[in-house]
Amino acid sequence: SQQGEEDPQALSIQEGENATMNCSYKTSINNLQWYRQNSGRGLVHLILIRSNEREKHSGRLRVTLDTSKKSSSLLITASRAADTASYFCATDGGGSYIPTFGRGTSLIVHP
């Protein structure tokens, strides 16, 4: 079974709106990562948050981590059509250093 599960499975918004995606996981982790995948391409790393961090920012991206709830969220502010992609969270399952990816959230940003 998947370690990380994203929610929602699909999200459709207008350009300029914020997009929030959530990730839940099952076992303890050392860190959690978010990736983006454009259609027909490989995954691209967006941001890594360690288990002792609660929030991290990178440009228009904001990631939060709540280890007590075993969940993380990815917020994309002021979305653009170019943000249209699938977004995945990945965890290491508590020190196994073997990554496990969720099924992803498909984000569509309408211009």
Added chain:
Amino acid sequence: DAGVIQSPRHEVTEMGQEVTLRCKPISGHNSLFWYRQTMMRGLELLIYFNNNVPIDDSGMPEDRFSAKMPNASFSTLKIQPSEPRDSAVYFCASNYGGAVFNEQYFGPGTRLTVT
């Protein structure tokens, strides 16, 4: 750096044929991962190498699948014989890691179609 290089980008083959996918990781990276992505099962880790040694191959679906990493700059994933259910996009990724789950760099993938 050119990034992770995979070849071929597309492969169409008939059931029963042997398929070999190739990957060149980023220079200096010591870990290499093979993934398979399908709509039904999402992104699955097939095998993970560290310093050219297979560390975890529990994701390899069957004996028809095999992977090698003869040196730090090259890896292959072989399917013999191939079946229609092997149709998927296969990704190779690399990073510098081992004891830590670090950022992974993915190749563009090989889209495999088995008819």
